[in-house]
Structures are given as structure tokens and as C-alpha cells.
Amino acid sequence: MTRCLALCLLATLPLLAQPAKFDAAAVERGRTQFKSSCGFCHGDDATGNRAPDLLRATSLSHDTDGDTLGPIIRNGRPDQGMPAFNTLSAAQLADMVLFLHKQAYDALHSASVPRDYPLKKLLTGNAAAGKAYFEGAGGCAACHSVTKDLAGIASKYTPLDLQQRMLYPAGPGRRTATVTLPGGKVMEGRLVHADEYEVAITAADGWYRSWPAATVKVEIHDPLAAHKAQMPKYTDADVHNLFAYLVTLK
Numbered sequence: 001m002t003r004c005l006a007l008c009l010l011a012t013l014p015l016l017a018q019p020a021k022f023d024a025a026a027v028e029r030g031r032t033q034f035k036s037s038c039g040f041c042h043g044d045d046a047t048g049n050r051a052p053d054l055l056r057a058t059s060l061s062h063d064t065d066g067d068t069l070g071p072i073i074r075n076g077r078p079d080q081g082m083p084a085f086n087t088l089s090a091a092q093l094a095d096m097v098l099f100l101h102k103q104a105y106d107a108l109h110s111a112s113v114p115r116d117y118p119l120k121k122l123l124t125g126n127a128a129a130g131k132a133y134f135e136g137a138g139g140c141a142a143c144h145s146v147t148k149d150l151a152g153i154a155s156k157y158t159p160l161d162l163q164q165r166m167l168y169p170a171g172p173g174r175r176t177a178t179v180t181l182p183g184g185k186v187m188e189g190r191l192v193h194a195d196e197y198e199v200a201i202t203a204a205d206g207w208y209r210s211w212p213a214a215t216v217k218v219e220i221h222d223p224l225a226a227h228k229a230q231m232p233k234y235t236d237a238d239v240h241n242l243f244a245y246l247v248t249l250k
């Protein structure tokens, strides 16, 4: 709290003297574009849904006019479930980036946006519907049991951790990759890192190796692939209902 007060004051003082200006028409275009391309995963207001909250993402706070966000949006992070949007025009991208900055600005400057907003949103579901989805259409019961591996899961983690674990079971350590080098040589190993710039593995001989992502062909093998494959299939209601159910597993 004190930390927020100090930060908010620091952030507000210069802005009071010089309020941020956002071109309202561009923000509205960005909002519409964001809603149709990104809202399904990040939430229409960008506060997160089945994909992370963007308003608190460091990639947004470090961004100036799309220099950080642009490459992430254009290239995606396919191995993490973030698709590439490489057909957006420069204008569409700029509008969306502006919309995100405006949302973050509003969140920081409006006392009415609670710090734990994603949690509040998540807990609006219906536990009984979540249970039915878990056992039925969601297919969760094929791999999980609420009396075995998921028993007491809500006591193990805070709701936000639980959300994180369900949507992104921490898998980097489990993933392996097959990397084909420009000369055709194939390397395999445990995946250390993969993003739009760099790919790194620890090869079978124990050595760490990395390459610029653009120079190699990479195939990632993920033991969690089947779990993650569920993600795009959830509707908003499913996600909220599932959490309402999972938090009852104390």
C-alpha cells in the first residue's frame, strides 16, 4: 500500500503538470481492433483472461510507441500460446499500442481500478457449472482427478497462482527442442529459452548453445501440449466457472 502510494505520487506529480494526451479516435479504433484480435485471450479491457494481464506487463511499461510491443505482437510467442499477428498494418498496430497505453494510464490514475482486478473477475463464475465442465466438455478428467493430483490444490496456491498454473503450467524445464542449423545439422536438447530473438538449449553433451531465432528452424516438444491445447477452446464463461470450481478444492 505505502509502496503504491509512493509510486502513484511519483507517477502522478509530473503528469498533473502535463497530462498525457491520447488521440481519442485512434484509441477507439485500437479498442475495436484489440477486442476482435486479442480480447478472447487477454480480455477486452486487456486486464487478462486466458492470457496474461497486459496492463501490468513489463513489455507495456517499457514500450515507447510500439518499440517493445510491436515485435511481440508481430512475431507472437508461438511456443507460449501467443500467436503471430504479421498481417496487421502499421496503422492498426499503432492504434492498438495506443489503446494499451491508454488503458494502463487509466488503470494507474483511477482509484476505481483495484490492484487485484483479475482475481475479482475470475471469481465471478459458477462452481457447479465449472465442475460439470471439468468432468464433461472440458476433458480435464481425462488427465486430472480432484481426489488425486488436484486434491487440495486451492490450499496449496493462492487463487492467482492457481490461475497461473492452470493456464500456464510451468513447463519450460520439461520442454525439449530440435534445432536445425543453417547447414542442416540437427541439435537436440532441453529448451532453455525461445522467443522472437533467440533460441537456446542445453544439448545432450551438457553444453549451453544459443542462436538468433531467425537463423534456425526450431521444433519444440512439450509434454504439456495436450493441456495447453484446451486453452483456445475455453469460452470466457468456462474459464470463470472452472476457477470458481478449482478454488473450492481446499
Ligand code: HEC
Pocket: 034, 037, 038, 039, 040, 041, 042, 050, 051, 052, 054, 057, 058, 059, 060, 069, 072, 073, 077, 080, 081, 082, 083, 085, 096, 232
Ligand atoms: C490465442 C490467445 C492469444 C491471442 C489471440 C493473443 N495473445 Fe498475446 N499472449 C498470449 C499468451 C499465452 C501470452 C503469454 C506468452 C508468454 O508467456 O510469453 C501472450 C503474451 C502477450 C504479450 C507479452 C506480455 C508480457 O508478458 O510482456 C503481449 C504484449 C501480447 N500478448 C499482446 C497481444 C495482442 C496485442 C494481441 C492481439 C493482436 C494478442 N496478444 C493476442 C495469448 C494470446
Ligand code: HEC
Pocket: 134, 138, 139, 140, 141, 142, 143, 144, 153, 162, 165, 166, 169, 223, 224, 226, 227, 230, 242
Ligand atoms: C492431456 C492431459 C491434460 C488435460 C486434458 C488437462 N491437463 Fe491440466 N495438466 C496436465 C499436465 C501434464 C500438467 C502438469 C502437471 C504437473 O505440473 O505436475 C497439468 C497441470 C494442471 C494444473 C496445475 C497443477 C499444479 O499442481 O500446478 C491445473 C490446475 C490443471 N492442469 C487443470 C486442468 C483443467 C481445469 C483442465 C481442463 C480444462 C486440464 N487441466 C486439462 C495435463 C492435462
